Amino acid sequence: MWTEKNNQLHRQFIFKNFSEAFAFMTRVALEAEKMDHHPLWTNVWNKVDIWLNTHDAGDVVTEKDRVLAEKIDALV
Numbered sequence: 001m002w003t004e005k006n007n008q009l010h011r012q013f014i015f016k017n018f019s020e021a022f023a024f025m026t027r028v029a030l031e032a033e034k035m036d037h038h039p040l041w042t043n044v045w046n047k048v049d050i051w052l053n054t055h056d057a058g059d060v061v062t063e064k065d066r067v068l069a070e071k072i073d074a075l076v
Helices: 018-035 063-074
Strands: 003-005 008-014 040-044 047-052
Touching: 008 063, 018 040, 018 047, 018 063, 047 063
Parallel strands: none
Antiparallel strands: 003 008, 008 047, 040 047
16 A cells, blocks of 8 residues: 655555566566656565655655556556
């Protein structure tokens, strides 16, 4: 579940292993590139944390972030 805090949407995803986490990140990267909207994210072994906000709107959460979050959720 995405949470909104400090002008960011955040969600942590946990996978079986690093390979699954990395494959997920690759799928997210393709969607983000299509939207020209790139997340801040980290990956440690099987965990991927993603933070979304819109830089050109003043680093706040916008509809663009919500749309990308929905697309990301569909990739799990």
